[in-house]
Amino acid sequence: MPGKDGADLASTTALPEPLVFAQPPDFAAFWSIFRENRGAVFGLIVLSLVVLCAIFASFIAPYSPVEQFRDAIRAPPVWAGGAWKFVFGTDGLGRDILSRLIYGARISLFIGLSVMGLSSLIGVALGLSAAYFGGGVDIAISRLTDVIWALPSLVLAILIIAIIGPSLFNTIIAITIVYMPSFVRLMRASAMAELSKDYVTAARAVGVGPLRLMLSTVLPNCLAPYIVQAAIGVSSAILEAAGLGFLGLGAQPPTPEWGAMLADAREFIRSDPWIVTLPGLAIVVTVIAINLTGDGLRDALDPKMRRS
Amino acid sequence: MFRYILRRIVLTVPTFVALMFITFVAIRLVPGDPVEVRVGEHGISPERLAMFRRQLGLDQPVWKQFLDYVWRLLHGDFGTSLSTSNPVLREFLTLFPATLELSFAAMLIAVIIGVPAGAIAAVKRGSAYDHILMAASVTGFSMPIFWWGLLLIMLFSERWGLTPVSGRIDLIKYYFEPVTGFMLIDAALSDQKGALLDALHHLALPAFVLGTLPLAVIARMTRSSMLEVLNEDYIRAARAKGLSPFRVVGLHALRNAMIPVVTVIGLSVGALLSGAVLTETIFSWPGVGKWLIESIFRRDYPALQGGVMLISSVVILVSLAVDILYSVINPRIRHAR
Numbered sequence: 001m002p003g004k005d006g007a008d009l010a011s012t013t014a015l016p017e018p019l020v021f022a023q024p025p026d027f028a029a030f031w032s033i034f035r036e037n038r039g040a041v042f043g044l045i046v047l048s049l050v051v052l053c054a055i056f057a058s059f060i061a062p063y064s065p066v067e068q069f070r071d072a073i074r075a076p077p078v079w080a081g082g083a084w085k086f087v088f089g090t091d092g093l094g095r096d097i098l099s100r101l102i103y104g105a106r107i108s109l110f111i112g113l114s115v116m117g118l119s120s121l122i123g124v125a126l127g128l129s130a131a132y133f134g135g136g137v138d139i140a141i142s143r144l145t146d147v148i149w150a151l152p153s154l155v156l157a158i159l160i161i162a163i164i165g166p167s168l169f170n171t172i173i174a175i176t177i178v179y180m181p182s183f184v185r186l187m188r189a190s191a192m193a194e195l196s197k198d199y200v201t202a203a204r205a206v207g208v209g210p211l212r213l214m215l216s217t218v219l220p221n222c223l224a225p226y227i228v229q230a231a232i233g234v235s236s237a238i239l240e241a242a243g244l245g246f247l248g249l250g251a252q253p254p255t256p257e258w259g260a261m262l263a264d265a266r267e268f269i270r271s272d273p274w275i276v277t278l279p280g281l282a283i284v285v286t287v288i289a290i291n292l293t294g295d296g297l298r299d300a301l302d303p304k305m306r307r308s
Numbered sequence: 309m310f311r312y313i314l315r316r317i318v319l320t321v322p323t324f325v326a327l328m329f330i331t332f333v334a335i336r337l338v339p340g341d342p343v344e345v346r347v348g349e350h351g352i353s354p355e356r357l358a359m360f361r362r363q364l365g366l367d368q369p370v371w372k373q374f375l376d377y378v379w380r381l382l383h384g385d386f387g388t389s390l391s392t393s394n395p396v397l398r399e400f401l402t403l404f405p406a407t408l409e410l411s412f413a414a415m416l417i418a419v420i421i422g423v424p425a426g427a428i429a430a431v432k433r434g435s436a437y438d439h440i441l442m443a444a445s446v447t448g449f450s451m452p453i454f455w456w457g458l459l460l461i462m463l464f465s466e467r468w469g470l471t472p473v474s475g476r477i478d479l480i481k482y483y484f485e486p487v488t489g490f491m492l493i494d495a496a497l498s499d500q501k502g503a504l505l506d507a508l509h510h511l512a513l514p515a516f517v518l519g520t521l522p523l524a525v526i527a528r529m530t531r532s533s534m535l536e537v538l539n540e541d542y543i544r545a546a547r548a549k550g551l552s553p554f555r556v557v558g559l560h561a562l563r564n565a566m567i568p569v570v571t572v573i574g575l576s577v578g579a580l581l582s583g584a585v586l587t588e589t590i591f592s593w594p595g596v597g598k599w600l601i602e603s604i605f606r607r608d609y610p611a612l613q614g615g616v617m618l619i620s621s622v623v624i625l626v627s628l629a630v631d632i633l634y635s636v637i638n639p640r641i642r643h644a645r
Contacts, residue, residue: 039443039446143322143323143326144326146322146323146326147323147326147327147330150323150327150578150620150623150624150627151327151578151616151620151623152578152579152581152582152585152619152620152623153578153579153582154581154582154583154585154586155581155582155585155600155616155619155620156616158585158600158601158604158616159331159334159612159616160334161604162334162338162604162609162612163334163337163338164337235450239450239452242452242454243452243453243454243586246452246454246455246586247585247586247589247601248605249601249604259452259454262452262454262455262458266458269458269461269462269466270466273462276455276458276459276462277459277462279455280452280455280456280458280459283452283455284447284450284451284452284455287450287451287452288446288447288450291446291449291450292446295446
């Protein structure tokens with residue numbers, strides 16, 4: 001080992017390796033690149049509106065999402081000749097669709113963010129352990145992620161839901177397990193690349209302990225691609241949760257989850273198409289907004305992956 | 309190259325073992341005693357209970373039960389469905405051609421539209437067409453497939469009456485014994501007039517719905533891969549030689565740009581089967597995806613276990629095949645390690 005370290009030191013004296021993400025990139029620089037991507041800015045604006053809807057749902061929504069107006073079942077929306085009382089109409093049980101969509105934003109974003117948070121944490125823990133310890137630990141973690149990776153995501157999620165039962169909370173658990181491998185793999189790969197660099201050797205040489213080495217020296221340098229992955233993970237998680245909700249294996253009624261709303265609406269596909277159209281539109285708009293924002297994040301944070 | 313392929317094959321063995329382990333554990337985590345699930349009544353005598361336990365091998369130590377499970381899988385015994393009492397493998401094999409047919413058609417649509425669309429976008433980079441295609445592509449992979457299906461049913465079937473709502477063929481008009489399980493082939497073999505056309509008519513909309521996601525991914529992937537290739541020296545050389553632009557783009561560039569695209573196609577088999585679960589549910593398409601969902605609601609856990617095992621095996625084997633194919637096409641990868 002000493003010979004190898006010596007050689008590395010010699011090479012660095014000639015040409016210091018640029019540390020692209022030694023510190024978190026400063027916000028002004030990030031914003032100036034992000035702003036160039038018009039799609040990303042548009043996505044961010046739409047996403048902000050959805051987030052505001054989610055946060056202030058109880059102030060914006062005209063009614064409660066579960067209140068049933070028995071005298072106005074399947075009332076048409078305004079543009080189809082309905083009254084302003086129910087702008088987007090009502091569903092099969094007379095619940096105001098606009099209110100349910102607004103509260104639904106809360107649920108979908110909650111699912112997306114929880115899945116992202118949980119799988120990021122697991123990804124950091126397992127990915128860093130695999131990179132640091134290597135050997136048996138690495139093989140065990142890599143095999144585990146490989147097998148989860150090999151299974152079709154929805155099939156695995158269905159198997160998990162079949163075991164632990166359908167609910168909003170269990171949806172989050174199932175999707176976290178399904179999406180965890182991509183985070184573990186990404187963290188492991190970038191941590192391994194970082195571990196071979198000189199600044200890590202330097203940190204080791206001055207006696208930094210393993211925990212501090214991994215968490216405060218290596219981790220910050222692995223974060224840029226990780227954040228991009230996390231942003232895209234939120235949109236996949238929302239889609240997956242809506243799919244489970246649609247199959248009746250996700251959030252249970254009367255939760256105003258967008259996918260579950262579509263499942264309820266299937267029987268009205270002929271008579272009242274807006275009940276089917278609107279929740280899906282909410283999903284598409286939100287997911288597109290997140291994906292566009294994610295593209296912008298990638299351009300700004302990860303120059304290597306910058307789209308040509 | 310032979311060593312690389314061998315290595316890759318050996319590496320799938322632990323994946324299969326892990327898969328068997330996961331399905332084995334999963335079925336034991338299901339709430340409720342497996343004997344009670346099967347017998348389905350309370351107040352059963354302890355002797356009979358013990359007999360059932362012995363029959364199911366539940367009196368054995370867990371590691372032995374696992375080895376037993378692996379042994380049975382290796383002999384093609386994927387359990388017996390609780391709801392039909394048929395072997396799970398047989399049920400799977402009768403339904404799988406329907407899923408395969410749907411997935412093939414979806415991939416075909418995705419490739420036939422996606423590759424040229426992406427290639428043209430790369431050539432006309434920055435044009436209005438390029439922008440529109442990329443916007444459509446983002447929309448495509450942000451689309452919840454079940455909603456997309458419902459929307460198209462609403463327009464094409466309900467409003468315009470162009471396509472049938474569900475099923476694989478009009479069962480009132482056409483009847484013939486399944487030979488291969490692939491409706492298109494069976495219909496063609498049946499020599500009933502119009503059967504093939506009717507089967508195609510039923511296949512079109514579900515296949516397009518399922519193909520939307522891979523179409524979006526392939527168009528985008530072809531575009532970025534083309535952009536990279538178009539900057540290479542050999543393309544400039546081909547242009548300098550005076551070859552027609554069509555030959556340069558269509559022959560030299562596209563062929564090289566296809567290498568990453570082929571990988572993406574192979575990798576999206578898992579995503580395709582996930583999408584098939586939803587597509588089959590919407591269109592009442594009698595494939596393995598719909599069957600899997602119905603197994604859950606019938607609490608048919610052996611069918612669920614066997615189904616997950618079989619579907620996952622298919623995905624693992626396909627990605628193995630894609631990796632091997634890739635190493636044959638692209639010599640760089642097999643020398644990498």
